[in-house]
Amino acid sequence: MAMELPFIPLLAVVIAGGLGYVLDARVHTSPLFTIVLGLLGFVAGIREILRRLSKEEKRNGGK
Numbered sequence: 001m002a003m004e005l006p007f008i009p010l011l012a013v014v015i016a017g018g019l020g021y022v023l024d025a026r027v028h029t030s031p032l033f034t035i036v037l038g039l040l041g042f043v044a045g046i047r048e049i050l051r052r053l054s055k056e057e058k059r060n061g062g063k
Contacts, residue, residue, distance in 0.1 A: 016041025
């Protein structure tokens, strides 16, 4: 689990930022969607890490 945790926010930012880049290219809004979706991807990645750590802690009984 420790090996996959650093990649979660990285992949979330890359995927969301990539989607934002594609939207920016189609709508001609420069970096607006890239920045907004990149930040949302970062927040989602951090939330996913916290969720996984919480689930692991409950499974181990808080040890």
